[in-house]
Amino acid sequence: MQSITNVTLVGVGGQGILLTSDILARAAALSGFDVKKSEIHGMSQRGGSVSSQVRFGRAVHSPIIPDAESDVLVAFELLEAVRCFPMLRPEGKAIVDRRDIVPLTVSSGMQPGVEDRDGLVAKLYGDRARIVDASRIATEIGNVRTANLVLAGALSRLMPFEVGAWHDAMRARIKESLLAINLQAFDAGRDLVA
Amino acid sequence: MSNIQLLSGNEAVAHAAYRAGCHVAAAYPGTPSTEILENIAKFNGAIDCEWSVNEKVAMEVGIGASIAGARALVAMKHVGLNVAMDPLMTYTYVGTHGALVVVSADDPGMHSSQNEQDNRTLVKFARAAQFEPADSQEAYDMTREAFELSERTGSIVFIRLTTRTSHTSTPVDLGDDFARGEVVPKPYVKNIRKNVAVPANARLMRVEIEKRLEVLRAEAERSPFNRIEPGDKRLGIVTSAVAYTHVKEVFPESAILKLGFSNPLPLDLVRRFAAQVDRLVVVEELDPVIRDGLLTAGIPVERYKTELSMMEINPTRVRALRHELLGDAPPTAAATAPIEVPALPTRPPVLCAGCSHRGVFHTLARLGATVSGDIGCYTLGCAPPLGAMDTTICMGASIGAAFGMRKAGLKGRLAAVIGDSTFFHSGMTGLLDVVYNRGPVTVLVLDNRITAMTGHQQNPGSGRNLLENASEPADIAAICRALGVKRVAEVDAYNLTQLREVLEAELDCGEPSVVVVKGDCALAVRRKTGAQPYCVDPEKCKACGACFKLGCPAIIRGAAKGKTFQAHIDSTVCFGCNVCHQVCKFGAIAPIRSEESR
Numbered sequence: 001m002q003s004i005t006n007v008t009l010v011g012v013g014g015q016g017i018l019l020t021s022d023i024l025a026r027a028a029a030l031s032g033f034d035v036k037k038s039e040i041h042g043m044s045q046r047g048g049s050v051s052s053q054v055r056f057g058r059a060v061h062s063p064i065i066p067d068a069e070s071d072v073l074v075a076f077e078l079l080e081a082v083r084c085f086p087m088l089r090p091e092g093k094a095i096v097d098r099r100d101i102v103p104l105t106v107s108s109g110m111q112p113g114v115e116d117r118d119g120l121v122a123k124l125y126g127d128r129a130r131i132v133d134a135s136r137i138a139t140e141i142g143n144v145r146t147a148n149l150v151l152a153g154a155l156s157r158l159m160p161f162e163v164g165a166w167h168d169a170m171r172a173r174i175k176e177s178l179l180a181i182n183l184q185a186f187d188a189g190r191d192l193v194a
Numbered sequence: 195m196s197n198i199q200l201l202s203g204n205e206a207v208a209h210a211a212y213r214a215g216c217h218v219a220a221a222y223p224g225t226p227s228t229e230i231l232e233n234i235a236k237f238n239g240a241i242d243c244e245w246s247v248n249e250k251v252a253m254e255v256g257i258g259a260s261i262a263g264a265r266a267l268v269a270m271k272h273v274g275l276n277v278a279m280d281p282l283m284t285y286t287y288v289g290t291h292g293a294l295v296v297v298s299a300d301d302p303g304m305h306s307s308q309n310e311q312d313n314r315t316l317v318k319f320a321r322a323a324q325f326e327p328a329d330s331q332e333a334y335d336m337t338r339e340a341f342e343l344s345e346r347t348g349s350i351v352f353i354r355l356t357t358r359t360s361h362t363s364t365p366v367d368l369g370d371d372f373a374r375g376e377v378v379p380k381p382y383v384k385n386i387r388k389n390v391a392v393p394a395n396a397r398l399m400r401v402e403i404e405k406r407l408e409v410l411r412a413e414a415e416r417s418p419f420n421r422i423e424p425g426d427k428r429l430g431i432v433t434s435a436v437a438y439t440h441v442k443e444v445f446p447e448s449a450i451l452k453l454g455f456s457n458p459l460p461l462d463l464v465r466r467f468a469a470q471v472d473r474l475v476v477v478e479e480l481d482p483v484i485r486d487g488l489l490t491a492g493i494p495v496e497r498y499k500t501e502l503s504m505m506e507i508n509p510t511r512v513r514a515l516r517h518e519l520l521g522d523a524p525p526t527a528a529a530t531a532p533i534e535v536p537a538l539p540t541r542p543p544v545l546c547a548g549c550s551h552r553g554v555f556h557t558l559a560r561l562g563a564t565v566s567g568d569i570g571c572y573t574l575g576c577a578p579p580l581g582a583m584d585t586t587i588c589m590g591a592s593i594g595a596a597f598g599m600r601k602a603g604l605k606g607r608l609a610a611v612i613g614d615s616t617f618f619h620s621g622m623t624g625l626l627d628v629v630y631n632r633g634p635v636t637v638l639v640l641d642n643r644i645t646a647m648t649g650h651q652q653n654p655g656s657g658r659n660l661l662e663n664a665s666e667p668a669d670i671a672a673i674c675r676a677l678g679v680k681r682v683a684e685v686d687a688y689n690l691t692q693l694r695e696v697l698e699a700e701l702d703c704g705e706p707s708v709v710v711v712k713g714d715c716a717l718a719v720r721r722k723t724g725a726q727p728y729c730v731d732p733e734k735c736k737a738c739g740a741c742f743k744l745g746c747p748a749i750i751r752g753a754a755k756g757k758t759f760q761a762h763i764d765s766t767v768c769f770g771c772n773v774c775h776q777v778c779k780f781g782a783i784a785p786i787r788s789e790e791s792r
């Protein structure tokens with residue numbers, strides 16, 4: 001990897017993207033890296049596209065990832081995965097949840113939708129993307145809202161941190177009563193990527 | 195010993211205020227500044243903090259605290275400073291007693307704002323001191339120093355954040371002395387010549403403020419926040435704030451003058467730097483404030499063609515500048531898409547499922563009303579398929595603007611639409627103007643009992659203050675009657691029949707009238723009580739599309755029926771507000787459980 005690692009997380013408001021990027025940034029900091037986590041919220045809370053960027057390395061200056069220089073893209077939704085393909089480096093990797101959230105512009109019939117979204121992601125990314133069933137696994141665990149931690153678990157296989165740093169970051173950010181199920185989701189995510 | 199934490203710029207400002215012994219903090223919520231006061235509130239009342247009714251009041255509370263000898267901080271988004279300019283412009287003449295630190299958070303790129311004004315120009319206009327942090331550590335260090343500088347010099351001190359510094363988390367060393375700073379407020383001193391801005395005194399202050407600017411300039415010349423970072427002298431770059439971080443990434447070898455204390459400009463330091471380098475350029479975000487300041491002082495700054503003065507800048511845009519200046523920037527190689535990607539549907543923000551504003555805009559659209567809108571979640575009523583808003587300008591403008599439209603001879607139904615928090619902020623004065631001047635304007639106050647858009651802050655109507663203590667909930671209908679409105683109605687936001695009856699009557703009444711539309715924010719309710727979703731009976735759905743026109747994210751396309759589509763309700767998204775049930779003429783939409791939910 002380069003001296004700075006760039007991770008972009010994209011999806012839809014309400015999917016837990018900001019929590020996930022916060023855990024990633026904390027895990028990086030706990031692993032001794034300089035880190036910057038940058039996100040845009042506000043209007044995004046209302047069902048719009050959301051993205052968060054985490055950069056870590058020996059010394060990170062700009063909080064913004066240059067165009068087409070994400071080393072890893074985590075897409076919480078298929079359409080957003082297609083939309084954000086240009087952010088990835090040619091040699092970058094992606095983790096994509098096989099999850100559809102139909103935008104209102106499509107469900108209300110104002111704009112045409114896109115057919116075969118997971119096929120499109122597969123063709124677009126080729127072997128750079130791992131399409132995983134994070135939302136389905138989270139539902140099986142008992143709470144679809146832990147899909148973000150399933151994705152974090154899959155992401156952890158690509159990051160140069162000890163698993164303990166992830167656990168410590170999760171403990172710092174997730175309340176006690178929900179920690180066990182989130183740790184379970186995280187472990188299930190780790191199992192998805194060898 | 196160090197104590198390193200990952201903090202956003204807003205959190206860092208809050209920690210610094212605590213450490214600096216700040217006594218009083220006041221703000222009105224506004225993205226990206228909101229979390230500053232939310233985090234100050236976490237210190238359990240150690241700092242007397244409040245959500246003020248608007249930014250002008252917040253500034254006045256801060257000024258009063260400063261006059262009385264306390265250390266005060268006020269925070270607002272960039273457009274909030276417009277509201278607070280009146281007290282600011284005179285208190286800067288008076289000068290501080292206890293410290294007054296003003297945090298102004300700009301929004302380059304307008305991620306969640308109606309304009310892109312660069313408030314550095316307003317700070318210069320106000321002849322105040324300004325710090326521009328580039329990351330959270332600087333936000334912490336500069337805020338702590340801002341309190342000291344304000345008391346040392348008598349200047350109001352600005353911390354100028356941007357969305358990127360407010361909402362980026364970076365490591366901050368809170369040090370081994372992280373504790374509440376115990377600073378005793380200065381004793382109040384009655385001083386009429388200093389504190390009463392009548393013309394005779396203001397003329398004296400007018401001279402003083404120029405002297406204070408010279409004191410500040412001397413402070414800026416020796417401030418550790420202004421520093422030369424040695425490098426290749428063939429190109430020298432003067433830069434500030436988050437632009438500095440992009441410059442460090444893109445021009446790692448160049449000589450840099452980093453300005454953290456940027457008003458007034460340390461011109462001697464800049465001249466020394468200019469003398470060391472062959473070429474001198476300025477890289478800053480938004481308006482060329484620093485560049486023009488240097489040019490005015492006769493310092494030769496090279497101009498360039500690369501456009502950096504509009505929208506948020508980033509390393510990619512600064513690389514374009516490097517390419518122009520040095521000609522050696524490596525091109526950014528994007529991955530080439532192996533297939534042709536179809537045009538993708540957009541995903542704009544929308545009113546939430548179950549939002550209490552939806553039925554209002556649906557009804558206004560059906561009544562063919564011209565709608566003068568305001569600032570809040572309900573501004574999303576402008577988006578298709580509702581499309582029920584004709585104009586939105588700024589906080590509180592809906593009422594005066596509607597009156598002006600009437601005066602211009604606009605015919606037909608006309609409504610001003612304003613939220614509860616915005617009504618308290620600056621709608622009440624507009625309404626009094628309508629009453630006083632007998633304007634035939636109908637005002638809809640959408641009362642969801644919370645300041646929703648910025649993330650659910652308490653307001654005078656919610657019965658709770660910033661520290662979640664109980665307070666008297668303001669009664670909007672009673673306020674309107676007290677202002678002299680004879681026709682005041684209250685309706686249930688979720689009852690479409692009642693909404694339509696009342697709105698028809700009020701929009702056609704030809705005199706000042708107010709309809710308070712009551713319905714708690716669905717997000718807040720859902721958090722407390724959960725949702726009881728509805729579903730569509732495919733046997734009964736005729737695919738007429740009436741429910742699609744509500745623009746509800748829970749209602750999605752189901753099976754095709756001829757050329758149109760049946761509706762389907764996503765039960766994980768549905769809140770159970772019942773509005774789609776009311777627009778369905780065929781009785782096809784009902785609660786998933788058979789018993790009535792509302």
